[in-house]
Amino acid sequence: MSLVVMKFGGTSVGSIERIRNVAKIVEKKKDKGHDVIVAVSAMSGETDRLIGLLKEITPDYSLREYDQLVSTGETACIPLVTQSLLVDGYDAISLTGLQIGMETDIAHSKARILNIRGDRIKQAISEGKIVVVAGFQGYNVETGDITTLGRGGSDTTAVAIAAAVKADVCEIYTDVDGVYTADPRIVKNAKKLDTISHEEMLELASLGAKVLQSRSVELGMNYNVDIMVLSSLEDKPGTLVTSKEDKNMERIVVSGVTSDKNQAKITLLGVKDEPGVAVKIFIGLAEANINVDMIIQNVATEDGKTDISFTVPKTDLIKAKAACEKLGKDAGVQEILSDENISKVSIVGIGMKSHSGVAATMFKVLSDNQINIKMISTSEIKVSCIIEEKFTELAVRVLHSAFITEKQNGQL
Amino acid sequence: MSLVVMKFGGTSVGSIERIRNVAKIVEKKKDKGHDVIVAVSAMSGETDRLIGLLKEITPDYSLREYDQLVSTGETACIPLVTQSLLVDGYDAISLTGLQIGMETDIAHSKARILNIRGDRIKQAISEGKIVVVAGFQGYNVETGDITTLGRGGSDTTAVAIAAAVKADVCEIYTDVDGVYTADPRIVKNAKKLDTISHEEMLELASLGAKVLQSRSVELGMNYNVDIMVLSSLEDKPGTLVTSKEDKNMERIVVSGVTSDKNQAKITLLGVKDEPGVAVKIFIGLAEANINVDMIIQNVATEDGKTDISFTVPKTDLIKAKAACEKLGKDAGVQEILSDENISKVSIVGIGMKSHSGVAATMFKVLSDNQINIKMISTSEIKVSCIIEEKFTELAVRVLHSAFITEKQNGQL
Numbered sequence: 057m058s059l060v061v062m063k064f065g066g067t068s069v070g071s072i073e074r075i076r077n078v079a080k081i082v083e084k085k086k087d088k089g090h091d092v093i094v095a096v097s098a099m100s101g102e103t104d105r106l107i108g109l110l111k112e113i114t115p116d117y118s119l120r121e122y123d124q125l126v127s128t129g130e131t132a133c134i135p136l137v138t139q140s141l142l143v144d145g146y147d148a149i150s151l152t153g154l155q156i157g158m159e160t161d162i163a164h165s166k167a168r169i170l171n172i173r174g175d176r177i178k179q180a181i182s183e184g185k186i187v188v189v190a191g192f193q194g195y196n197v198e199t200g201d202i203t204t205l206g207r208g209g210s211d212t213t214a215v216a217i218a219a220a221v222k223a224d225v226c227e228i229y230t231d232v233d234g235v236y237t238a239d240p241r242i243v244k245n246a247k248k249l250d251t252i253s254h255e256e257m258l259e260l261a262s263l264g265a266k267v268l269q270s271r272s273v274e275l276g277m278n279y280n281v282d283i284m285v286l287s288s289l290e291d292k293p294g295t296l297v298t299s300k301e302d303k304n305m306e307r308i309v310v311s312g313v314t315s316d317k318n319q320a321k322i323t324l325l326g327v328k329d330e331p332g333v334a335v336k337i338f339i340g341l342a343e344a345n346i347n348v349d350m351i352i353q354n355v356a357t358e359d360g361k362t363d364i365s366f367t368v369p370k371t372d373l374i375k376a377k378a379a380c381e382k383l384g385k386d387a388g389v390q391e392i393l394s395d396e397n398i399s400k401v402s403i404v405g406i407g408m409k410s411h412s413g414v415a416a417t418m419f420k421v422l423s424d425n426q427i428n429i430k431m432i433s434t435s436e437i438k439v440s441c442i443i444e445e446k447f448t449e450l451a452v453r454v455l456h457s458a459f460i461t462e463k464q465n466g467q468l
Numbered sequence: 469m470s471l472v473v474m475k476f477g478g479t480s481v482g483s484i485e486r487i488r489n490v491a492k493i494v495e496k497k498k499d500k501g502h503d504v505i506v507a508v509s510a511m512s513g514e515t516d517r518l519i520g521l522l523k524e525i526t527p528d529y530s531l532r533e534y535d536q537l538v539s540t541g542e543t544a545c546i547p548l549v550t551q552s553l554l555v556d557g558y559d560a561i562s563l564t565g566l567q568i569g570m571e572t573d574i575a576h577s578k579a580r581i582l583n584i585r586g587d588r589i590k591q592a593i594s595e596g597k598i599v600v601v602a603g604f605q606g607y608n609v610e611t612g613d614i615t616t617l618g619r620g621g622s623d624t625t626a627v628a629i630a631a632a633v634k635a636d637v638c639e640i641y642t643d644v645d646g647v648y649t650a651d652p653r654i655v656k657n658a659k660k661l662d663t664i665s666h667e668e669m670l671e672l673a674s675l676g677a678k679v680l681q682s683r684s685v686e687l688g689m690n691y692n693v694d695i696m697v698l699s700s701l702e703d704k705p706g707t708l709v710t711s712k713e714d715k716n717m718e719r720i721v722v723s724g725v726t727s728d729k730n731q732a733k734i735t736l737l738g739v740k741d742e743p744g745v746a747v748k749i750f751i752g753l754a755e756a757n758i759n760v761d762m763i764i765q766n767v768a769t770e771d772g773k774t775d776i777s778f779t780v781p782k783t784d785l786i787k788a789k790a791a792c793e794k795l796g797k798d799a800g801v802q803e804i805l806s807d808e809n810i811s812k813v814s815i816v817g818i819g820m821k822s823h824s825g826v827a828a829t830m831f832k833v834l835s836d837n838q839i840n841i842k843m844i845s846t847s848e849i850k851v852s853c854i855i856e857e858k859f860t861e862l863a864v865r866v867l868h869s870a871f872i873t874e875k876q877n878g879q880l
Contacts, residue, residue, distance in 0.1 A: 072524040109548055112484040114555045121547035121554070124562050128540040135533035136521055142533070143526045150536050154566070155612050176612065200567050200588065 058224035059091045059181070063191065063214035066100035068229055068288040069133055075099075079140035081229070081288065082186060086146060091181050093221065095191045095214040096137055098129025119164035123193075123204045127153070130190035130210070138188045148186040151176060153193035153202070158213070160194035160203045167194055167203035169212070169275075172220035181221075189217060208269025215272045219279035226276070226283050227294075228268060233287035234295035235260070235267055238313045242449050243456045249295045249311060256311045257283075257297045259404040259438045263314045273297065309407035309414060310459035315448050317399045319349070320373040321430070323365040324380060326390030329356035333387045334364055340383040341368075346376045349400075350433045350442065361388070365431065367442060370396060398430060399448040402440040403455055415439045421458045427451050470636035471503045471593070475603065475626035478512035480641055480700040481545055487511075491552035493641070493700065494598060498558060503593050505633065507603045507626040508549055510541025531576035535605075535616045539565070542602035542622070550600045560598040563588060565605035565614070570625070572606035572615045579606055579615035581624070581687075584632035593633075601629060620681025627684045631691035638688070638695050639706075640680060645699035646707035647672070647679055650725045650868045654861050657873060661723060663708045668723045669695075671816040671850045675726045685709065721819035721826060722871035727860050728812045731761070732785040733842065735777040736792060738802030741768035745799045746776055752795040753780075758788045761812075762845045762854065773800070777843065779854060782808055810842060811860040814852040815867055826871075827851045833870045839863050 062082060069075050078096075086092050106126050110117050134150035141148035157173025180187045191210025194203045205212050211228060218226035235257065238246040252260075254277035261270040267285055276283045276297060286294035327333060334353065341348055349367045356362040368376045373394060380392050408414045415432075418439050422429055427450065431442035443451055474494060481487050490508075498504050518538050522529050546562035553560035569585025592599045603622025606615045617624050623640055630638035647669065650658040664672075666689035673682040679697055688695045688709060698706035739745060746765065753760055761779045768774040780788045785806060792804050813834075820826045827844075830851050834841055839862065843854035855863055 072521060076525070106544060109484060110551060113488070113548065113551045116555075117551050118547075118554055121551050121562055124550075124564075125544055125547040128544040131543070132518060132537055132540040135530075135537040136525065138536075139522060139525045139529050139533050142530055143528075150533055152536075152614075202564075 057089045057091070059093070059221060060085060061093045061095060061214050061218040061221075061223045061226040063095040063210060063226065063228045064097070064288060065210065065230060066097040066103070067231060069096050069137065070100035072136065075133075075136050076140050078137060078288070079144060082141065083144055083146055086186060092186045093177060093181070093217060093223065094137060094186065094188045095210060095217060096130065096133050096188065097191050097210040098126075098133050102129040102132070120201060123164045123202050127190070127193040127202050127204055130192050134188045134190045141186055141188070146186055147184055148188060149180050150188045150190075151180070152190045153213070154195045156189055156217070158194035158216075159197050160205070162196045162199060162201065162203065164201075165204055166206035167196075169194060169205070169216050172216055174217070174220045177217070177221055189213065208271055211269045211272035212275060215275045215279075215281050215283060218281045219275065223281070225296075226281050227286055228272075228283060229286050229288035230267065231287070231289065232267060232285075233290060233292055234285050235265070235297070235312070237311065237460045238452055238456045239265075239315070242315070242452050243313070245461060246456065247460065250293070251296045251298055252311055253406045254297055254299050255437055256404050256406050259402070259435070260312050260314055263316055263400070263402045263404070263438070263440070265312070265314050268297070308405060309411045310403045310405035311407075312404050313401070313452050313456045313459065314404065315399055315401045315452050317445060317448060318370045319367050319398050319400050319442065320370045320376075321365055321367050321395040321398050321442065322373070322376060322380060323363060323393040323395075324384060324387070324389045324391075325363050325393065326361045326388060327364050327384075328388045329360050329362040337364070337380070337383045337387060341376060341379055344375060344379045346372045346379065350431050350440070352431055367398070367400070367431065397445045398442050399445045400440050400442055401448065401451040401455065402438055403459055404438045405459075406437050408437050408439075417458065418455065421454055422451060425450060425454050469501045469503070471505070471633060472497060473505045473507060473626050473630040473633075473635045473638040475507045475622060475638065475640045476509070476700060477622060477642060478509040478515070479643060481508050481549065482512035484548065487545075487548050488552050490549060490641075490700065491556060494553065495556055495558055498598060504598045505589060505593070505629060505635065506549060506598060506600045507622060507629060508542065508545050508600065509603050509622040510538075510545050514541040514544070532613060535576045535614050539602070539605040539614050539616055542604050546600045546602050553598055553600070558598055559596055560600060561592050562600045562602075563592070564602045565625070566607045568601055568629070570606035570628075571609050572617070574608045574611060574613065574615065576613075577616055578618035579608075581606060581617070581628050584628055586629070586632045589629070589633055601625065620683055623681045623684035624687060627687045627691075627693050627695060630693045631687065635693070637708075638693050639698055640684075640695060641698050641700035642679065643699070643701065644679060644697075645702060645704055646697050647677070647709070647724070649723065649872045650864055651677075651727070654727070654864050655725070655868045658868065659872065661707045662705070663710055664723055665818045666709055666711050667849055668816050668818050669709045671814070671847070672724050672726055675728055675812070675814045675816065675850070675852070677724070677726050680709070720817060721823045722815045722817035724816045725864050725868045725871065726814050726816065727864050728814075729857060729860060730782045731779050731810050731812050731854065732782045732788075733777055733779050733807040733810050733854065734785070734788055734792060735775060735805040735807075736796060736799070736801045736803075737775050737805065738773045738800060739776050739796075740800040741772050741774040749776070749792070749795045749799060753788060753791055756787060756791045758784045758791065762843050762852070764843050779810070779812070779843065809857045810854050811857045812852050812854055813860065813863040813867065814850055815871055816850045817871075818849050820849050820851075829870065830867065833866055834863060837862060837866050
């Protein structure tokens, strides 16, 4: 017998029929003798409906009132899930973020969890109840105000509760059945992973794989919570995100290949090569809330000038260029170039830590396929390359073939 | 400068446009220099929508989960009202029942208020804020569970808050503009009352006048809260429900004439005239949750038998007859008769306390108009008669004419 947190998103609870289906999945788990905590999002469409009402008043709304409003979406969902369990003869209770003691800071609409008291959850579990908890919401102890956790908040709720009550596993039910070695729409023989480390999952999540929100993976890594990604539509094994030692992990060098087309490159020509000049530009961009990803600075020419290239999300390109025009004056920038036709392809694998030559192999594979590399960035467990956008799918396929398919066949 | 509680029902906040209108009414009050607390219901239709979802699962739902669910209707409404005030440049804050410390017992779906801490309201008021409070909802301190106050709960919230914070007046905004001497649809020259006592209003409310819920009037009487009934559609004076001494009050004998068609009469023939027999029947009816209103017992015949007649709500007639058939056996009941074609007409007036002959005048007026009286009940400030249903409107008109119109003209 173990203690399991099960999380269901808005689509899974989008109608009473689907809520009844969620109840069946939960009941099956309970029947196996497990203690169960269920975390749910608002019914799909409900959050947008509520925000729509607020925006009818003003697009520039108070974030405190926004939190008070949108949190009702999750609060309204939990009694419906609970009643579905009750009517099937299972003892259950719904609890809001406040009722479970989900204490956050006061950063409305993107609050950070400070503490989960969890005593009420534990008591209900000890009474044999299935506990149904509202995702996404918390409250601030000092003010008593309701807060929400921002995008992917319900995943974060589920993992945080799992950490607080020391659950054996946190199961995230979604519309895909696990984490794949690549996007199956691009790579037909992409393979579902049985396990993946938190570290790798974090890289994959931040590189564009949309299975889990980075924040919940980060939390899982910090508190050593095993996260199982499963389908709410089919009853089959998912992918376990874990940091427990696994003999298989050592043998796998690359766990996944991923791509991200939401990238644009900006190049600043003729920047003064003096200490602090580049720093000022990037501080300015950060202040404008623009996330800069990769940065390359060329060797300075004899006249003390250099070029700097960096990537930003495509959606921020106009804003970023405007900021550069303002910031560039002091830095002596002569020209600002931009390129939207790029994408980022990455390979991720914890095995890279102990394998040399992985990056070199990646460059060779791309080069062999006439794909030019514009920028490179690496971490201990990741190599990313900026390439021309039109080569994205080809690059993912050849990298998947080289690092994953062939390796399985013992050819690497 | 005074402290005012303003309450708006579901229709008044039924759309963003109407919420904007409510904000304007509140702002006008604030502009006059008053401190303002606003209590609101859920947007019209929202509570029914939520209950509909729950009933899709089962009609026999948990009342705890029902409270958790339906209370979100009010919680979602308060940020919308608050945002409307904020966007107009007024400082405002939304607070749930829990946030204002609305402590209730644990009787889910019909909880009674035990205490209102109110410290958070007072603090916000002292900061110059307009406080927007969710009506209808509270919570239980021991369990932390959300509760709701039952029918008319938002009126009750408003009056209870007014009592807790010692507000100068509690204004109830509704779709009528005050309390009338009779239903204006029946009596064309019915007059709007400037003031009425809590006691009278309580009788009128329980006799079928639907302006205020009895429970909120009772609370107002107990805590000496002045309640002003006003229209949310037109800016004109309403009716003040107060227990403050008023010279005018003494002079008015009858304040209102009211009627109630939701009445049915049951007659039990041949009941044993022994101590405790009738009592058993009425205890049995009470246990079956049937509200018995008037009771008449005839003088016993020589064989020790008597007849008992009583009235019940028309909607409970079938249930009441079934209960009587079961209960009547021991009591020797020979036959059970029922009559649905009856109604109750009543006159209410605090002046009756010091005026004799009011009941006699009522009987004479009805008799002069060939209206037969089937049953009578009286209190210190009320006389009610059961008559044939078809005479209802006639009875209201002639009584209104005799006690109110003619009296105003100095003819009584």
